Amino acid sequence: MRVFEFNRGLARLCSAAALALTALLGTPAQAAFSADVTVSLLAPGGIVGDSTPLGGSDVVSGADGLKLSPGDGSFVGGWMLPLELISFSGNSIKMTLATGAELGNGDWVTGYLGAGGAHARLDFSNLNIAGQQIVGLVLSDKDGFLDTGFSGLVSPTDPSSYVKLLNAHQLTVDLDTLVFKDRGTGSSNGRVDLRIDLVTVAVPELPSGSLLLAGGLLMGGLLHRRRRER
Structure with missing residues (x-):
């Protein structure tokens, strides 16, 4: 007994x-980035009007609260248009992407081109949040047109089709698949504001x-x- x-x-x-x-x-938990983040801009087909492959990276030191912006001396910033911005806050990445070229069919696009089956894209790697494991994404996009919050894109209509979590420390944002709404010189100025919230779960420390x-x-x-x- x-x-x-x-x-x-x-x-x-x-x-x-x-x-x-x-x-x-x-x-579920929310926290700040705990390590440097590497941001890469890759366009294997070059840009509209110039087929020279484009690729380079920047290390955003202490990523939380910092940003990449036009003319900031970074590689990515050197290719940004005046409206564009990439910033980090908490467990979120926020981007403003703008039209860079108009194709002959009237579509407004970023201007970056893919090639050989590879997309033109922004890659974010070495994503780390202290004590957390990244397991997913929550996405939203808008263009702020007349403060409506409508998406600034004709296509894709679903952000998850062009923003993908590749693994627990890396995500990618396709640039060559984006077709912008023609807002002219209105309040949106032909842009999309994209917010990526990383979904995390707590990871217990291994026993000492x-x-x-x-x-x-x-x-x-x-x-x-x-x-x-x-």
């Missing part, structure tokens, strides 16, 4: 520990050596007690 009670008590302890671990892993030792001693004591009660 004592052996049965011991086993039942041990099972309850293990069940409680499993529930606690599940609660930790499933807890002392905790493992304590756990081992506890288990050893329980087993010793079990042998004595037989």
